[in-house]
Amino acid sequence: MSKTKTVYFGAGWFNDKQNRAYKAAMKALEENPTIDLENSYVPLDNQYKDIKVDEHPEYLHDREWATATYRGDLTGIKSSDIMIGVYLPEEEDVGLGMELGYAMAQGKYILLVVPDEDYGKPINLMSWGVCDNAIKISELQGFDFNKPKFNFYDGAVY
């Protein structure tokens, strides 16, 4: 039986395109035999006190809620083996950017996963530099997380 790794699942859920990529990447991880998804960290499932700010906008200004959710995500990154960023070149996300910088500092292997149809489009220079590898979503199911190698994103920067 295969050894398995845990991941921090960095991905947006704010529009249709993000949701499609989110689900496709999640499904690939479920079927990847080198992944321990049960013990991985999914930010959407880990908001403080299970409060979702879109349903409870009064928490938008709650510093206790924000601090705990922020630190929860940092805890998720440092406690996981791998940092995954589901990356849409045309909808880049500042929060994912910061998570990538933190994951780099914590010595995590950083893998960007890009929808097949977007792979190769220009991405931000700092995301290009911080990642240890960048693959298509269709490659995620078969990716061997026990042998995490470096490679360049095979596309442009801006």
Place this chain on the structure above:
Amino acid sequence: MSKTKTVYFGAGWFNDKQNRAYKAAMKALEENPTIDLENSYVPLDNQYKDIKVDEHPEYLHDREWATATYRGDLTGIKSSDIMIGVYLPEEEDVGLGMELGYAMAQGKYILLVVPDEDYGKPINLMSWGVCDNAIKISELQGFDFNKPKFNFYDGAVY
């Protein structure tokens, strides 16, 4: 005479709104007596071999150029005293996000500077958490960089 600090000037230059904020923040730093702007790091002035990719799009795929520009920016962050992010809540930038994460790891004081008219609007949770303080552009000229204190962004998160 005042002691002075150097900054890494994290700011976008891709549209009118960004350009206005860029110039306003730069002007405030020029007039701030606690800032040594001459020895500060401005990414726009430090692209490898002085090549600007908007004028030379063939460099979009040049890995040597990308590596050197990326590492140049990391060098700018680690060699400066302070990390400044000119921050537009409605135009957040993944590259700035990654720079904030890296600056946090390097132990830099992180200051977000927000246009007065945007101050208070919701910002990404990870930017909210990573910054040590967040002020209006109009407060930048008088900010004492020799006494960098912590405070919360006085606005919402999402």
Place this chain on the structure above:
Amino acid sequence: MSKTKTVYFGAGWFNDKQNRAYKAAMKALEENPTIDLENSYVPLDNQYKDIKVDEHPEYLHDREWATATYRGDLTGIKSSDIMIGVYLPEEEDVGLGMELGYAMAQGKYILLVVPDEDYGKPINLMSWGVCDNAIKISELQGFDFNKPKFNFYDGAVY
């Protein structure tokens, strides 16, 4: 069968109260199915050359002994998955404080474990801030170390 984690067991052994908490926490870990206690690090069992300074006070001034024991403990922290601090609010310990700061820098999940009767009493602000979670000893046996989450200490600071 459950995946297991190793811990660095930060706990004092200098008086009766500490010894009771030490034993109760150790027993809970022995019975926790997510813990690999055999490969965990217990400082009391890892003094250099198996010399205990209370029996051999001449080592109190031995810099070789002190260096090796100090570095042994740092090695234990960095080589373990989790940092546990058995924490007595009324008998806080500077050595545990330093270990918590080092564990934070190494990206370890930091769990404070407090005797049930003391849980809620004020603790030092820096211990409050550095921990990723703080639970009662009675909760330790059932704690799932494969899903380490953030939460605040449910008590006061001073």
Place this chain on the structure above:
Amino acid sequence: MSKTKTVYFGAGWFNDKQNRAYKAAMKALEENPTIDLENSYVPLDNQYKDIKVDEHPEYLHDREWATATYRGDLTGIKSSDIMIGVYLPEEEDVGLGMELGYAMAQGKYILLVVPDEDYGKPINLMSWGVCDNAIKISELQGFDFNKPKFNFYDGAVY
């Protein structure tokens, strides 16, 4: 004129002995020509919203207040050149311990300052190991912070 360094002034203020050491160390720094005390960080002067919990015990449970004061102190450490710990061997402090661990991770020079009459008494092993030097309070006024060297604490550990 001499170059000057800023310090994070780690010291307790909870009883007479601590207060005497606090004042003696502060006075020595005021007279040390290599110190820029004006721009140094004194935790007692930097509690969030200038609220002191001993006067306002209702803040003991306020997580916003605690978070901001905790992060204020971390900001003070990372933004200062030097970490000073006023260290009483018989009244060691867990909060100072954690600050020492954090300062080590941030690459700060760590100096313990011990009252003359206590110098040489046993100190905790982790404090012994983490400091880069340890001197008497009477040596603080003349200490050259522009030439920070390593040396062992000239006393015992326990």
Place this chain on the structure above:
Amino acid sequence: MSKTKTVYFGAGWFNDKQNRAYKAAMKALEENPTIDLENSYVPLDNQYKDIKVDEHPEYLHDREWATATYRGDLTGIKSSDIMIGVYLPEEEDVGLGMELGYAMAQGKYILLVVPDEDYGKPINLMSWGVCDNAIKISELQGFDFNKPKFNFYDGAVY
């Protein structure tokens, strides 16, 4: 069945003596039941695009090749549990030195492995200080990587 650890295998392959030590250490790891060699990182097997510069000297000046191979090795260190340096006191290697410094920063357990006939000969002070333990090649097969302890190199420095 034993738990296993992955290693970064830092070792030279440039002359006979290095090759003998390389093979002896590799064989010991193969037979060590606490090692997962399949998922470990061997630099010689991970040069970018499988290009070996000794066969293709035109890559000596290729910055893309150099960047990717350099980052590949850093990825190998941060993604492995343990840093092993096969260490020949009379043929010390600057590249291994830098890898040791990087591994220290990433919180890896650092083990130097020295040929039996060379064990005890003087080694560089910085290698002496950075390692967490140093053993003979003959001890490597039986070394328990699940209980990584600190010890000094039992030999001289220069």
Place this chain on the structure above:
Amino acid sequence: MSKTKTVYFGAGWFNDKQNRAYKAAMKALEENPTIDLENSYVPLDNQYKDIKVDEHPEYLHDREWATATYRGDLTGIKSSDIMIGVYLPEEEDVGLGMELGYAMAQGKYILLVVPDEDYGKPINLMSWGVCDNAIKISELQGFDFNKPKFNFYDGAVY
């Protein structure tokens, strides 16, 4: 008057060639107006208790001496603004390698300085990757340490 920076002067002193490079680099720093040499750290001048092991070989096995000298050098690196490595491509040094790795972790700007006649010769891949810039000794006197930029070593790797 110019702002000045302190350096950690990493350079060997074990043979004629090293000594020539050592002296030439030191002279260039003395004449560089952006350098504060008085407060810089020169390892040769900072051996513990001023004991030189070549004159006192009995210290080769003294763990107190080795620990203090090792930690002295680490203190020098973390307390200086800049890490300089006087680098001889044909006489690379494992100790300098480790110092480079440590300096990288501490966020120091890393400058390799190579004798003019050796500039361009192949250097170790890890040294190539870790440095932020690499210049000739003849360029050191005029190098502006207040504007530390990234560039590649203009030579080969192996």
